[in-house]
Amino acid sequence: MTAPLRVGLAGLGTVGRAVVHELLDNADALAARAGRRLELTRVVSRTPRPEVNLGGAPFDTDLGTLTADDTVDVIVETIAGEDADAALAAARGLFEAAIAAGRHVVTANKALIALHGNTLLPAAEQAGVRVGFEASVAGGIPILNALTQGLAANRIEWLAGIVNGTSNYILTAMTERRGDFDTALAEAQRLGYAEADPAFDIEGVDAAYKLAILAGLAFDVPFDFGSVHTEGIAGVDVEDIEYARELGYRIKHLGIASCSDAGVRARVHPCLVPEHALIAKVDGVMNAVQVSGHAVGSTLYLGPGAGGAPTASAIVADLVDIARRERPGRRELRAVQSGGAAMDALRSAHYLKIPAVDEPGVFAHVAEALSREGISIEGAIQRARAIRAGEGAQWVPIVILTNVVAEADVRRATEAIEALDGVSGAIRRIRVADFGGAA
Amino acid sequence: MTAPLRVGLAGLGTVGRAVVHELLDNADALAARAGRRLELTRVVSRTPRPEVNLGGAPFDTDLGTLTADDTVDVIVETIAGEDADAALAAARGLFEAAIAAGRHVVTANKALIALHGNTLLPAAEQAGVRVGFEASVAGGIPILNALTQGLAANRIEWLAGIVNGTSNYILTAMTERRGDFDTALAEAQRLGYAEADPAFDIEGVDAAYKLAILAGLAFDVPFDFGSVHTEGIAGVDVEDIEYARELGYRIKHLGIASCSDAGVRARVHPCLVPEHALIAKVDGVMNAVQVSGHAVGSTLYLGPGAGGAPTASAIVADLVDIARRERPGRRELRAVQSGGAAMDALRSAHYLKIPAVDEPGVFAHVAEALSREGISIEGAIQRARAIRAGEGAQWVPIVILTNVVAEADVRRATEAIEALDGVSGAIRRIRVADFGGAA
Numbered sequence: 001m002t003a004p005l006r007v008g009l010a011g012l013g014t015v016g017r018a019v020v021h022e023l024l025d026n027a028d029a030l031a032a033r034a035g036r037r038l039e040l041t042r043v044v045s046r047t048p049r050p051e052v053n054l055g056g057a058p059f060d061t062d063l064g065t066l067t068a069d070d071t072v073d074v075i076v077e078t079i080a081g082e083d084a085d086a087a088l089a090a091a092r093g094l095f096e097a098a099i100a101a102g103r104h105v106v107t108a109n110k111a112l113i114a115l116h117g118n119t120l121l122p123a124a125e126q127a128g129v130r131v132g133f134e135a136s137v138a139g140g141i142p143i144l145n146a147l148t149q150g151l152a153a154n155r156i157e158w159l160a161g162i163v164n165g166t167s168n169y170i171l172t173a174m175t176e177r178r179g180d181f182d183t184a185l186a187e188a189q190r191l192g193y194a195e196a197d198p199a200f201d202i203e204g205v206d207a208a209y210k211l212a213i214l215a216g217l218a219f220d221v222p223f224d225f226g227s228v229h230t231e232g233i234a235g236v237d238v239e240d241i242e243y244a245r246e247l248g249y250r251i252k253h254l255g256i257a258s259c260s261d262a263g264v265r266a267r268v269h270p271c272l273v274p275e276h277a278l279i280a281k282v283d284g285v286m287n288a289v290q291v292s293g294h295a296v297g298s299t300l301y302l303g304p305g306a307g308g309a310p311t312a313s314a315i316v317a318d319l320v321d322i323a324r325r326e327r328p329g330r331r332e333l334r335a336v337q338s339g340g341a342a343m344d345a346l347r348s349a350h351y352l353k354i355p356a357v358d359e360p361g362v363f364a365h366v367a368e369a370l371s372r373e374g375i376s377i378e379g380a381i382q383r384a385r386a387i388r389a390g391e392g393a394q395w396v397p398i399v400i401l402t403n404v405v406a407e408a409d410v411r412r413a414t415e416a417i418e419a420l421d422g423v424s425g426a427i428r429r430i431r432v433a434d435f436g437g438a439a
Numbered sequence: 440m441t442a443p444l445r446v447g448l449a450g451l452g453t454v455g456r457a458v459v460h461e462l463l464d465n466a467d468a469l470a471a472r473a474g475r476r477l478e479l480t481r482v483v484s485r486t487p488r489p490e491v492n493l494g495g496a497p498f499d500t501d502l503g504t505l506t507a508d509d510t511v512d513v514i515v516e517t518i519a520g521e522d523a524d525a526a527l528a529a530a531r532g533l534f535e536a537a538i539a540a541g542r543h544v545v546t547a548n549k550a551l552i553a554l555h556g557n558t559l560l561p562a563a564e565q566a567g568v569r570v571g572f573e574a575s576v577a578g579g580i581p582i583l584n585a586l587t588q589g590l591a592a593n594r595i596e597w598l599a600g601i602v603n604g605t606s607n608y609i610l611t612a613m614t615e616r617r618g619d620f621d622t623a624l625a626e627a628q629r630l631g632y633a634e635a636d637p638a639f640d641i642e643g644v645d646a647a648y649k650l651a652i653l654a655g656l657a658f659d660v661p662f663d664f665g666s667v668h669t670e671g672i673a674g675v676d677v678e679d680i681e682y683a684r685e686l687g688y689r690i691k692h693l694g695i696a697s698c699s700d701a702g703v704r705a706r707v708h709p710c711l712v713p714e715h716a717l718i719a720k721v722d723g724v725m726n727a728v729q730v731s732g733h734a735v736g737s738t739l740y741l742g743p744g745a746g747g748a749p750t751a752s753a754i755v756a757d758l759v760d761i762a763r764r765e766r767p768g769r770r771e772l773r774a775v776q777s778g779g780a781a782m783d784a785l786r787s788a789h790y791l792k793i794p795a796v797d798e799p800g801v802f803a804h805v806a807e808a809l810s811r812e813g814i815s816i817e818g819a820i821q822r823a824r825a826i827r828a829g830e831g832a833q834w835v836p837i838v839i840l841t842n843v844v845a846e847a848d849v850r851r852a853t854e855a856i857e858a859l860d861g862v863s864g865a866i867r868r869i870r871v872a873d874f875g876g877a878a
Binding site: 018022026029030032033034134139140141142145146149150151152153154155160219220221222229235236237239240243244246247249251252254256259262263264265267269270271272273274278281282293294295296297298299300301302303304309310312313314315316317319320321325332333334336343345346349351353379381397399401428430431432433434 | 457461465468469471472473573578579580581584585588589590591592593594599658659660661668674675676678679682683685686688690691693695698701702703704706708709710711712713717720721732733734735736737738739740741742743748749751752753754755756758759760764770771772773775782784785788790792818820836838840867869870871872873
């Protein structure tokens with residue numbers, strides 16, 4: 001294996017700590033993926049956090065030690081702070097120093113890229129310094145990767161996204177609970193989805209930074225935050241949400257960018273979205289970006305848009321990319337048993353359609369046969385309408401939804417049921433896939 | 440700009456022709472993206488198609504000419520044919536010859552990768568030959584790119600996808616029109632979504648190839664098509680779909696792969712999916728893959744899973760990637776007017792909530808003011824319940840949905856309406872985002 005990629009980290013807030021956690025806890029798997037180890041060699045934070053395990057990496061409160069340290073190949077910038085302007089200035093200074101020192105940079109800082117990317121990125125390229133900023137837009141969703149690589153064959157015509165989880169959470173809460181804006185905002189703040197000063201999110205500034213980045217990459221133009229038309233969600237009340245629903249729409253806070261002969265247009269504002277559109281169903285703090293390209297048509301990318309672990313997922317993916325490109329290693333396959341977990345052991349809920357005769361007691365016998373295998377009934381349907389079978393008997397299918405059980409158990413139970421008097425023919429069995437409401 | 444990447448193409452079926460079209464028609468944009476030109480230098484097809492414009496590239500019916508031609512840097516393999524075994528054997532032979540000749544390979548052939556990828560990919564790596572197969576799974580959705588790069592920081596826990604458009608189309612048609620399987624299949628065949636011999640799709644074999652590829656990349660294990668438990672959709676009837684609906688589910692044909700201590704499990708079969716899950720709403724020929732990683736949580740990727748242009752989108756993206764990695768060039772920014780299309784010119788439908796007094800004639804005056812700006816009313820709500828205003832007058836908001844109009848026109852109209860007798864206060868205006876049912 002080639003030499004490790006040595007990582008220096010600036011910032012130990014939620015995101016910085018999550019990056020440390022991933023680098024230390026997932027080190028072997030990352031090395032197998034990247035073809036080299038990702039080694040945390042220095043950490044800097046304004047505020048010491050002795051409770052965080054840094055895996056032995058030296059700690060300092062002075063940012064300058066990161067760029068001065070020759071054991072650092074790439075600097076991860078996750079500087080946060082109450083004072084946004086000061087944090088941005090510190091991030092910019094660090095980025096410039098990293099370029100001067102020839103260190104690669106990975107950042108989650110959307111303001112930095114949207115406002116200063118036009119000078120920082122070419123300067124980095126000139127210096128042979130790689131820059132990753134996947135984490136700056138839509139958290140863990142690899143949308144920048146999709147735009148710059150996966151969809152590279154396309155002239156992107158437009159994109160539209162829910163890119164601010166706070167605003168989407170508030171609109172979702174207002175829609176679901178028919179409550180007012182202030183109540184929804186207070187709820188979001190209580191749950192940690194909104195800051196004490198929520199202006200940056202609810203006035204659309206955060207979304208506008210992200211849209212400026214998306215538009216720049218999608219249309220191959222400079223980032224232009226100043227030209228993004230920006231409106232927040234404060235002008236939407238619950239009555240609007242109700243009227244919109246009556247008209248067949250949901251209200252979402254969207255960032256929309258398009259490119260035509262007239263130029264690039266980028267705008268962030270509340271929108272009525274047809275209720276059947278998938279993006280209308282993206283609720284809570286989830287983010288989603290829909291992209292339309294001339295060849296591919298319309299594609300959609302959805303996932304968690306914020307939070308420590310999802311943002312760290314994007315940052316570490318950028319690190320893996322830099323590790324691979326710098327010194328290509330060999331991706332290692334794992335010695336995991338393939339096909340090892342036999343279907344018999346698979347556990348899922350089951351839909352069973354049982355061809356049964358409409359006689360007293362049949363349902364009880366079916367329930368008994370299930371019970372013998374430890375299977376309980378979560379739902380059942382037996383319709384009144386009877387189906388006349390050949391001999392004149394009344395056949396009424398019994399439909400049962402079971403609890404989550406092992407495949408082998410449900411197979412034994414269905415064999416026993418098929419052998420019952422009052423049951424004729426094969427049972428239709430379809431497994432239930434439970435996505436746990438994940439998306 | 441560095442030297443062009445010279446592309447040889449095998450196959451002039453739907454996909455091959457779409458690749459030719461993209462390479463010729465979008466050449467300048469691709470060159471700007473890739474940092475070098477993508478030049479079509481040779482085309483081979485068993486059947487000559489003189490009607491296809493090849494941009495001057497020499498044509499031959501003999502595959503051997505592709506590997507023998509030193510003006511070819513990368514071979515795009517899109518061999519199709521009635522005889523699937525023969526097409527697979529030809530594709531495999533071409534791939535091996537390409538490796539021997541040191542030519543990179545891009546393919547859309549899922550059977551080739553799922554069945555022979557375990558030997559072909561390491562052989563290619565050994566020979567320094569790059570291989571792209573993004574197009575082999577889920578058409579234009581850059582899902583392989585997401586798994587291998589965007590989500591590279593994650594231990595993937597499971598993934599579940601709708602990866603066969605034919606099966607999804609048939610299930611959607613049965614669900615929406617409450618029709619039987621044979622009718623839905625005939626409809627799919629008439630629309631070109633199903634082959635004359637549909638077995639490959641509806642028995643789940645196509646989905647199993649794709650799932651084997653997804654699982655291999657997600658879990659860093661060899662491709663193992665033989666271990667994929669495979670069931671098709673023929674066992675689902677419209678009665679099952681109805682019962683499932685009553686229980687709160689949709690029936691979808693899913694490929695599901697998971698990795699645990701017990702090993703990798705991969706299975707393709709019909710599933711009941713909770714109706715609120717996003718993947719339950721992926722209808723028609725659309726594909727979608729949901730991926731759960733330990734850090735990022737759950738993400739979802741959706742788009743067109745088949746067809747010439749979407750598949751070409753994935754193939755050409757692989758070409759761009761090879762072009763960039765081989766000889767990194769500079770991505771060129773375009774001289775497009777940014778922010779040039781002023782908001783005044785933006786055209787959209789609008790939601791207007793007008794604070795109006797509940798008196799005869801007010802609605803008519805509103806309609807007149809809209810009409811003067813060429814704006815028509817697509818929908819309107821005026822509720823019976825009145826809101827008592829300060830002076831005891833009855834205020835009832837008039838809610839109007841307009842047709843698609845220019846921002847400037849609707850602004851003039853709202854100013855005129857705000858000045859009307861019987862209207863008091865500011866009009867709430869929210870734009871409608873119409874995704875055209877795209878997704």
